[in-house]
Amino acid sequence: MSTSSIESPSAVATSEFDRDTAVTLRESGVYDAELSAGWTIIAAVNGGYLLALLGRALGDHLPHPDPFTISAHYLTPSVPGPAVIRTETVRTGRTLSTGTASLFQYAEDGTELERIRVLASYGDLDTLTDDVRTTATPPAIPPAGQCFSAADNPDPRIPGSSAIVDRLDLRLDPACVGWAVGAPSGKGEMRAWFDLADGRAHDPLSLLLAVDALPPTSFELGLKGWTPTVELTTHVRRRPAPGPLRVSITTRNLAGGFLEEDAEVWDSADRLVAQSRQLARAPRD
Amino acid sequence: MSTSSIESPSAVATSEFDRDTAVTLRESGVYDAELSAGWTIIAAVNGGYLLALLGRALGDHLPHPDPFTISAHYLTPSVPGPAVIRTETVRTGRTLSTGTASLFQYAEDGTELERIRVLASYGDLDTLTDDVRTTATPPAIPPAGQCFSAADNPDPRIPGSSAIVDRLDLRLDPACVGWAVGAPSGKGEMRAWFDLADGRAHDPLSLLLAVDALPPTSFELGLKGWTPTVELTTHVRRRPAPGPLRVSITTRNLAGGFLEEDAEVWDSADRLVAQSRQLARAPRD
The missing domain is CATH 2.40.160.210 (Acyl-CoA thioesterase, double hotdog domain)
Incomplete structure (x- = not known):
């Protein structure tokens, strides 16, 4: 895909979340990223933040924009600092596309260490029908x-x-x-x-x-x-x-x-x- | 891994399920299989049967035997007949190993068509602790x-x-x-x-x-x-x-x-x- 769906610098500047989940296309399917120290719990980088970062890269790489179902296996602990995300298209369909993404960081000798592996199917949420037959009820949380x-x-x-x-x-x-x-x-x-x-x-x-x-x-x-x-x-x-x-x-x-x-x-x-x-x-x- | 964990012919003969989920090591990480017509719903091969087949191949390939968490994305409809499963080790850890598996079938011209992509982490269920603090209760089903x-x-x-x-x-x-x-x-x-x-x-x-x-x-x-x-x-x-x-x-x-x-x-x-x-x-x- 093109780089058009990646946040432009001006948009990134408007939100901490967009700034810290920004990815930069290095070559087809490969994105550079910087894991921010701003989303850590004690010393660990939050898993949801990391998933959003991988999700953004995959949404750029695949022809469909939105994660419909995304599975992440956390392999080794991520740390703040540079990272690279390598994406791969598994299958492109009419309504859904499936792809993988891996987040790597670097050892002291420069070799890549895989942190997270993702497998996901993407679609376009705007194309969903309006039918709702949900029996689940919203959680009762006080104001x-x-x-x-x-x-x-x-x-x-x-x-x-x-x-x-x-x-x-x-x-x-x-x-x-x-x-x-x-x-x-x-x-x-x-x-x-x-x-x-x-x-x-x-x-x-x-x-x-x-x-x-x-x-x-x-x-x-x-x-x-x-x-x-x-x-x-x-x-x-x-x-x-x-x-x-x-x-x-x-x-x-x-x-x-x-x-x-x-x-x-x-x-x-x-x-x-x-x-x-x-x-x-x-x-x- | 060796082929030792694959069912021997005599064991296979004892169960329809083991016979029909048997996989044969072709070369490292690559397994031949035959999708049985015995596990179809109308014309479609059952997804759980297919998952078990992939799970068996991955359990043979990875150093840990049991699927702790296994995610399968179903790409195209499988049909009864020959298939090949290609596995890959993502990471080997002390208690958990992570790997991928893909099930392919063959087009008329012999090219491979991917049916299912799996990402899974395997462990050894026999090493789990005995603690149980489950609040879920078994379903109330009549005798x-x-x-x-x-x-x-x-x-x-x-x-x-x-x-x-x-x-x-x-x-x-x-x-x-x-x-x-x-x-x-x-x-x-x-x-x-x-x-x-x-x-x-x-x-x-x-x-x-x-x-x-x-x-x-x-x-x-x-x-x-x-x-x-x-x-x-x-x-x-x-x-x-x-x-x-x-x-x-x-x-x-x-x-x-x-x-x-x-x-x-x-x-x-x-x-x-x-x-x-x-x-x-x-x-x-």
Whole structure:
């Protein structure tokens, strides 16, 4: 594809998210990128931010613009700094195209280290029919003014020390923040209002960020350790309406040292705009 | 890897499923296979059967034996007949290895046509810890004797004309078979007891079959057409205990011409052994 769908410098300047997920075409299918330190949790680069970056490159390379279903396997921990994304077209169809993308970083000797491998099918959300027979219902989250933001967090270690907190306008449901005061609910649930701090409007790429940007459900299960993602698959089902998103994450099967996290993302028009599931390693404590 | 993990001829002879998912190493990473007409629904080769075949090849190629999370994108319709599976190792880790697999068939001029692309991370289920903090509960399905089998089906067109029916011992929950008598429940739910007709014991490969072997939930939503899978991701969470499986499938978001199907597979010990989600095209009627 041409470079036309890559954000122009002027557009990039308007949003932290677009600036930090910008990719530069090096040669056909190969994109240079810079992983920003602005989207880290403690020292780790957020998996949703990385997915959005890969999603942008693949949307440029494939003939269809929007990720309909995108699966990412996280291989090694990404770090802030330069990266290269190599994309490949698997099949081009009339309504869907399938492709792969790999994000690499560089070892000290310059060799490439693969961080993430993605397999995805892209389409055009604007061509979808208007039929809706959704039986799922939006999560019941109190008004944003009654929810907890990072500024209210009594435990500054998590997530207050994380750069990503400043990039997001996250309002956590009070029913899901017991972990922050040492009283986890015991339920594998996390819910929040979700926006970008600089007010950037939502699109399919910010949905890829939204599905992996809340504190892990394991916090409310009383486990405070790290829950590294093994694999994350997201279905983008609709272009989000203007306004804040609501994100609901549920874990129902913490077993054998692994857990799943199911995310739903709802837009301001009460439409289920994205569904995701990830497999993650459970914290050891 | 060596060919040692491929079923020997004598073992293959004991089970239709093992015989029809057998793969033969042609050269490193390349496996020949024969797609059996015995696992078709009308004319289409079942997606779960195909996934098991790819899963077997990848389990042979990678250093770890069991699919922990496996994503398949279905590109073009497979047909009974010869196929070749090409596998590639993405990364080898201590507890998990990641690889890709592609299933190709042949055009009349001999060129290869890609049918399915898979990206998966494999581990060893026998190394998992015994901790279980599952909040999910097994589906409430009446005893198998009170459920409907293919022999009870008053509408022989679906799925009676499908070869796969003879390979499975499927007992559908009476609450989910209204579609067969023209009275769908209107709920996006399908539940069944699941076994192989020849009594083959369950393992991770038969779990890959189980997640995509029930009638589609759209039947109970009053839509009788075809629901081709775009993408199917399965997490295998535990080696199944001996005995029949219970499979529960739910659709909560039929919208925009697509739907998701979430499957849970429970074993006889009431353990959630697999979770899957697929994105499929909705029938047009």
